[in-house]
Amino acid sequence: MAIGPEWTEMSELTHASAPKRFIGGQLLGSSQLVLGVILAVLCIAISIAAPQFYSEANIIAILRQCALVLIVASGMTMLIITAEVDLSVGASLAFVGCIGMAVLNSTHSLALGMLAALAFAGGVGLFNGLVVTRLRVNSLIATIGTMMMLQGGVYLFTREAVQNHNQLASFTDLGAGYVGAVPVPVILAALIFVVAYVTLRFTTLGRYLYAVGANEKAVRLSGLRSERLKLFAFVVTGLCVGVAGMILSSLMNAGQPTAGRGFELTVIAAVILGGTSLLGGRGSLFGTLLGVLVLKVIDNGIIILGLNQDLQMVVPGVVIILATYLDIIRNRANVR
């Protein structure tokens, strides 16, 4: 086919499979550095305007808000690195919460409820992954299809919120509990983040995920099963949604079929903001963490400064475009 695309794919592969240059590039002049500066400036600016920003209660509130997005964004980062995307996570989040709550109500067991949620969400991920890897459907379309099926399906499953009948203490703790001063969702998010980070950064599997995204053909020709790697990323994303869905239903004390509207876009925005390329093969979880923090600090700042809350939609839109544009400008400068 074209000489152009093949050539860029090759150069991306060298980029991904040359760890030394990669780590060096990550420390200096990387998108993380820019994001870190943006985050610092935001924090300083907001706390000057509203000193209560730095109160313990507010910081914990921000972290708790970050937790849900970060959990799903950890899986999504892996997925986007393999050059696929999942738009069904928002619809799945709502469905998972309802199913988990329903199972919890009928079995009185947190373990079974959690298992049902993970099985369902993992199943959705598996379905998405199989459709994309076996049937070769573009993941954007495949997951729009799944999104529609889930949005319709959740209303067929329940027309109103599934109320929490048991009030199990362990389930309430999942969303609202604390270990010391740290909320449980934050601990769960940190755990998932660390596991995903180590996997992507320090294991062969992680390097393969980058390689699949950068040049799938080369990966296949070197004897790896590229489909399985992508399938893995889809299932991991699904499982992350399972955990997030249970936390969300714990926080709301019910399974809401309307929850999660637009959640997929927030997650993808955070991942992209963190410097992960939609073309695959490039990106990092640390960037995603910064992306989530920036978006949520902005959200929080808008509330604390008493601004109109509808700005919570406008500002992230501007930030995504701006951050990507800055990234492009910096890349151009690097090439020269």
Added chain:
Amino acid sequence: MSLASTTSTKAQPSPLARLFARQEVALLVCLVLVLAFFSVTVDNFFSVRNLTNVLGQASLPLIAGIGCAIVFISGEVDISIGSLLATIALPLIIIMNDTNSLLLGIGGALLFGLIIGVVNGYLTAYAGINSLIVTLGTMFIMRGGVYLYTGQRAIPDDASLDSFIALSDGRLFNVLPYSAVIAIVLLAVFAYMMQHRPFGRQIYAVGGNQEVARLAGYDVRRVKFICFIISALLATVAGIILAARVGSAQHTAGLNFEFQVVAATVLGGVSLAGGIGSLTGMALGVLILQFLSNGLRGLGLPTEWQLVITGMIIIAAVALDEAKRRRANGG
């Protein structure tokens, strides 16, 4: 099927098979099957009233779908059209309320749409930002902007101009809704452009292989830039019709509309990879989904089932298409 007989007289190898290998023919067969199935199972489905009603409903995704398909064919995506529908209703309704002039209102809406198209197109084609990110961003910005401006309340159409109301419930010769007439005219014009005008062929060239198009001397950036403007202007037309239909500027107008249009476009065989597909295919995709949901409603299925079935059909259709393409390429 008079087409089939004329082709077979040319005595080429298996002309019928070649005809059926064409995307549009396969889609047409699907559409006929859907129509036949619901005509038998649902009372009053195959009535002039119901069929023209569905055409009227289909006009919004048809009009916006033209732009969506053109942007897809150029190798980019535009998912900001749903938010755009809500955004351009603001200048439309506000100007009409102030001036009592439909033309000024439409002019204001088109100007707004043009600006949005220029922004999307500039950021994608000239600044080089991935179009999914650009239009995701402008989607957020526009929806948030509408919420901010309206305070999440609908702005009613106080002018109630007859000509504006006619856009929603007027019918040509008392049969075909005006919105469907607009859709058909736009479809014809743009289909002609895509197939027979140099610019249309340039769009296919750019989407098919950007590097070759550039080497052939086409201004790739300009082509893409204009595609985004076309898409925004067509979505504006759809937004004007929607505003006429609901009689106000709704802050929630067009929520998820972009997914509906993208789904129909892809079902119609327009590839996300660029360079492949036709407006005829897109139109058939829209009609199949619209008649399907109308028929399912006639069968008494809840709207939720329509979502589920639509989702399954989209996945199945794209999967089949992909399998066919792979077989044609010999693996």
